[in-house]
Amino acid sequence: AQSVTQLDSHVSVSEGTPVLLRCNYSSSYSPSLFWYVQHPNKGLQLLLKYTSAATLVKGINGFEAEFKKSETSFHLTKPSAHMSDAAEYFCVVRGGYQKVTFGTGTKLQVIP
Amino acid sequence: DAGVIQSPRHEVTEMGQEVTLRCKPISGHDYLFWYRQTMMRGLELLIYFNNNVPIDDSGMPEDRFSAKMPNASFSTLKIQPSEPRDSAVYFCASSCLPTQGRDYGYTFGSGTRLTVV
Numbered sequence A: 001a002q003s004v005t006q007l008d009s010h011v012s013v014s015e016g017t018p019v020l021l022r023c024n025y026s027s028s029y030s031p032s033l034f035w036y037v038q039h040p041n042k043g044l045q046l047l048l049k050y051t052s053a054a055t056l057v058k059g060i061n062g063f064e065a066e067f068k069k070s071e072t073s074f075h076l077t078k079p080s081a082h083m084s085d086a087a088e089y090f091c092v093v094r095g096g097y098q099k100v101t102f103g104t105g106t107k108l109q110v111i112p
Numbered sequence B: 001d002a003g004v005i006q007s008p009r010h011e012v013t014e015m016g017q018e019v020t021l022r023c024k025p026i027s028g029h030d031y032l033f034w035y036r037q038t039m040m041r042g043l044e045l046l047i048y049f050n051n052n053v054p055i056d057d058s059g060m061p062e063d064r065f066s067a068k069m070p071n072a073s074f075s076t077l078k079i080q081p082s083e084p085r086d087s088a089v090y091f092c093a094s095s096c097l098p099t100q101g102r103d104y105g106y107t108f109g110s111g112t113r114l115t116v117v
Helices: none
Strands: A002-006 A010-014 A019-021 A023-027 A032-038 A044-050 A056-058 A064-068 A073-078 A087-094 A106-111 B005-007 B010-013 B019-024 B031-038 B042-050 B053-056 B065-071 B074-079 B088-095 B112-116
Touching: A002 A087, A010 A019, A019 A106, A023 A032, A023 A087, A032 A064, A032 A073, A044 A056, A044 A064, A044 A073, A073 A087, B005 B088, B010 B019, B019 B088, B019 B112, B031 B074, B042 B065, B042 B074, B053 B065, B074 B088
Parallel strands: A010 A106, B010 B112
Antiparallel strands: A002 A023, A019 A073, A023 A073, A032 A044, A032 A087, A056 A064, A064 A073, A087 A106, B005 B019, B019 B074, B031 B042, B031 B088, B042 B053, B065 B074, B088 B112
16 A cells, blocks of 8 residues: 655745655555646646655756655755745655555745 | 647537547557546546556546547547536546666646536
8 A cells, every 4th residue: 555645735935945845655665756746727747756766866946855764755845946836746656556646735835 | 759648738518518538648658547637636546557458447437437548659538428527637647667766657748628517
């Protein structure tokens, strides 16, 4: 079985301040983990992925995520938020199956 | 590669009409998924195929929904008859088989926004 929990449904930050979007997972297997971003009225775009290599993963647009097995977490961070980062972010786990499990999403608001 | 291609981008139809959504996956991908996204329910997996064969259709809401994949480069999702509660964005995604330490995740299409009036 696998599951993913995004701890915040909404996060609001000021432009130029750090972003932290939290994700915890559970999986019976060594998981692959992903973050996707969805801008308004757009499809889902892969931001970054972890697949058992380096635990600190860099993605597009300055985002990073760190896989912490002991904490079963895969939090998404960015040092400085930009207005264009306003979107919904989905944490996704795949643990040996062909189906993935999506989190419920976190809406990021960036205040000018 | 042009990515996952869905058509149409928008569809407005009257209740009771048949609606067909189309998807062309990325060449070489073994898996194809149909998702539905609404404000109320978020992202829901409807059905997925492996090598053109339906593997799990437990997410298909009712018999009015059907999906086919006649070949590796084409899939359809049909709703007949359509109802207003079917209004949603429907996404198609494709994926190749993950291997040890190598998993590229899903590639999503841009979606079809369906409105049933």
